[in-house]
Amino acid sequence: MKTQKPRRYGMVIDLDRCTGCGACMTACAAENNVAPGHAKATPRTGLTPMLVQRVSNGGAGADRREVFIPVTCMHCEHETPCVTVCPQQAVELDKATGIVNQMPQRCLGCRYCMTACAYHARYFNWWDPEWPVGMERTLNPGVAVRMRGVVEKCNFCHGRLHEAEDKAAAAGKAEIDPADYRPACVEACATQAIVFGDLNDPASDVRKASRHEDSFRLLARLGTEPKVYYRSKQEWVRGLAERGQQEVRRG
Amino acid sequence: MKPTRRDVLALGGGAVASVFFTPIPWKLLDDASIWTQNWSWIPQPVKGPVEWKESACALCPASCGLRVKMAGGYAVGLSGKDGALCALGYGAHQMNWHPQRLTVVRHNGQPSTWAAAEAAFQKACAEGPVAIVDGRPGRGASQVYRQFAEKTPGALYAVIRTPEEEALRPVAAIAGVPVERLGYDLENTKLVLSLSAPLLEGWGGPQRVQRLWPAMQIIQAEAELSRTGTCAARRVQIKPGSEAMLAMALAHALLDEKLATGPRPAMSLAEAAALAGVELDEVKGLARTLAAQRPSVVISARPEPAVAALNVLLGAVGAEGGIVARNGAPAPAKSMDELPGTLRAALLDSTVPWDRRPAGAQEVFRFAAWRGGDEQGWMLPAPGFLEEATDNPATGARAEALLKPPAGVKTTVAFLGGELPAAQPVESAIVPLTCKLAAWPSAAPNGQDGRTAAWTAAWTPAVLAPLATKLHQESKLMPAGGGRRQA
Structure with missing residues (x-):
């Protein structure tokens, strides 16, 4: 049986195209059966595998500039911090796809990985998932419901990858059709600000975009080789990449 | 060998210690952990x-x-x-199970019955006059409403205009065509100068x-x-409420640079630019850009006669990529705001936003799938998302219902005793439109009229945000006021 070549799924987000509409966040929540936010949830204690941050240059009036930065798991490739620290082996870097997977069944909820993650892209599930009566009928059957007490993160809509692989297998193909696998946020982006694909594929749009002179990665100096890239022609936006969250908040 | 007490203890200790290996x-x-997580x-x-099935969003x-x-x-x-x-659309299938879902007739906030509502509506019709307000004209249901208004003595049919239609009213007045026939040909536009219009925030369809x-x-x-200003190629800082002043300044600049011909506004360039808070050089530069990047069009958030006149000067009215007229548009109808203030009752379709109701109507019969608004009068439970056939007024196409509505729900058409007519394809095409500016319109004081602001905000509260979009609201992406953008 033929096996697929190793892939390195990654993403390039063009910040100059992001309008901050939030469709990626809603699509992500609906696709991954994220329950409505608990009344006591805060931006850190709620679940937002995809979170669009609004950041300004600190100016006022005509000098003020803003940018929307969708932040998700960066799927770090080199000494992935969350993988390294997990005592339960509940996080793994899949060598076949490059996706950093979280296995909630193994997770003990110790939250070491959250501490290790430089991007605040991991969330602890503090509450049992609850939907209004009847709304559980709208849950996506391709994704298990997240339970309380585990850490959550983006997995590039792994359920969709499985569906694409099943489809390819049913057709007797070793390789999936790239068009069959697009995470929900990519599909939801009306301005096509998010490009997704195999970074190993020289012909892929994502590879070309990731090598564009405008592309950059957040906190690249840490050397974790994130596979989520950003693009912007604006100098001040690119300058945000190496600043810590506190510095960005202070503007 | 007889085991000693020491041997037993050593074995026990060793067993306990080794189990960790x-x-x-x-x-x-x-x-x-698995057990406690399931x-x-x-x-x-x-x-x-x-x-997978195909349908249309309503x-x-x-x-x-x-x-x-x-x-x-x-x-x-x-x-x-x-x-x-849009962000709301991706969670729309959850809305039918929202805790605020309306499945029981309510009268002034108290549970009631369909029989009581029907009796009250028949009484109101007998006493007259009543109005049927349609939030989305051009559908099959709209035909039923019109027919009901025609056959019921004293009944009126009225529509709700979108902010985009409202903004086109001054153009319709200059061109002498019904506003329903006008639209922006943005698919062929090269440059849009937006005067505070929320273009990337839901304007003209999300x-x-x-x-x-881009x-x-x-x-x-x-x-x-x-958000539109954040993403725009260029942003011009103006004083609050000075959109018409900027339009007049631009008209002067176009005429001064001989980039257009036509009448001049009464207000001088320097005065208009000063009131708008924009430097003269920047005004002139903008005018040159508008002329050079044709087809270009100027869009305002509110109905501004000065902006309409600027578009005519620019040659954007009746031109490809500008403001065009089309046939196949819904028949002209009275706007809800033009209804008399002495209505006995008003029946509001479920497409009418919660914050809209005819002023002066003694009794309101409002169809809605979710509870909200002031709940004054009758709240009549309507089918929710994908629970009734959805017509596209632009094409005449119809998407049939995919989900079964809950018991106790009725459509407005059924309430009026009508039947939904068969879907009819709409032949829509752009038709020639000639428009000439005889005189510069008098510039209305550019204050907050409130109507456009309410309309701009209408779609978010009107459909009751599904719970999934709570994330979106909490993300602080939306401006203060629950996503209501102030025009």
Whole structure:
């Protein structure tokens, strides 16, 4: 049986195209059966595998500039911090796809990985998932419901990858059709600000975009080789990449 | 050898110590964590074969094409058919189970019955006059409303105009055509000068401008930084409420630079530019850009006669990529705001936003799928998302209902005793439109009229945000006021 070549799924987000509409966040929540936010949830204690941050240059009036930065798991490739620290082996870097997977069944909820993650892209599930009566009928059957007490993160809509692989297998193909696998946020982006694909594929749009002179990665100096890239022609936006969250908040 | 007490203790101690070198504790820990994560009260997705069906979104007049993921007879996922959906659209299938779902007739906030509502409406019709207000004209249901108004003595049919239609009213007045026939040909526009219009925030249908941008260049002139201003190729800072002044200044600059011919505004260039808070050089530069980047069009958030006149000077009215007229538009109808103030009752279709009701109507019969608004008068439960046929007024296409509505729900058409007519394709095409500016219109004081602001905000509260979009609201992406953008 033929096996697929190793892939390195990654993403390039063009910040100059992001309008901050939030469709990626809603699509992500609906696709991954994220329950409505608990009344006591805060931006850190709620679940937002995809979170669009609004950041300004600190100016006022005509000098003020803003940018929307969708932040998700960066799927770090080199000494992935969350993988390294997990005592339960509940996080793994899949060598076949490059996706950093979280296995909630193994997770003990110790939250070491959250501490290790430089991007605040991991969330602890503090509450049992609850939907209004009847709304559980709208849950996506391709994704298990997240339970309380585990850490959550983006997995590039792994359920969709499985569906694409099943489809390819049913057709007797070793390789999936790239068009069959697009995470929900990519599909939801009306301005096509998010490009997704195999970074190993020289012909892929994502590879070309990731090598564009405008592309950059957040906190690249840490050397974790994130596979989520950003693009912007604006100098001040690119300058945000190496600043810590506190510095960005202070503007 | 007879084991001693010391041997037993050593064996026990050794066993306890060595168990930590086996997988047993880790396996127990693993199993315990799995067990504690799969309680019976954790909801499970619906079981059943998954299939995809096509439909149309009814949340706003854009009528986006939908691909609906169905399992076990329920909608379990949505995606756009010809492009992406809006943030609200992706969670719309959850809305039918919202705790605020209306399934019982309510009268002044108290539970009532359909029989009581029907009796009250018949009494109101007998006493007259009543108005049927349609939030989305051009549908099959709209025909039923019109027919009811024609055959009922004293009954009136009225529509709600979108902010985009409202903004085109001054153009319609200059061109002498019904506003229903006018529209922006943005698909062929190269440059848009937006005067505080929320182009990338839902204007003209949530995703239309987003699909066209950034190929279609946007220059945003506004007083307060908006999301559109953030994304625009260029942003011009103006004083609050000075959109008409900027339009007049631009008209002067176009005429001074001989980039257009026509009458001049009474206010001078320097005065208008000063009132708008824009430097003269910047005004002239803007005018040159507008002329050089044709087809270009100027869009304002509010109905501004000065902006309409500027568009005529610019040659944008009746030109490709500007403001065009089309046939196949819904028949002209009275706007709800033009209804007399002495109505006995008003029947509001479920497409009418909650914050809109005819002023002066003694009794209101409001169809809605969700509770909200002031709940004064009658609240009549209507089918929710994908629970009734959805007509696209622009094409005449109809998407049939995919979901079964809950008991106790009725359509407005059924309430009026009518039947939905068969869908009829609409032959829509752009027709020639000639428009000449005889005199510069008198500039109305550019204050906050409130209507456009209410309209701009209408679609979000009107359809009751689904719980999934709570994330979106909490993300602080939306401006203060629950996503209500102030025009």
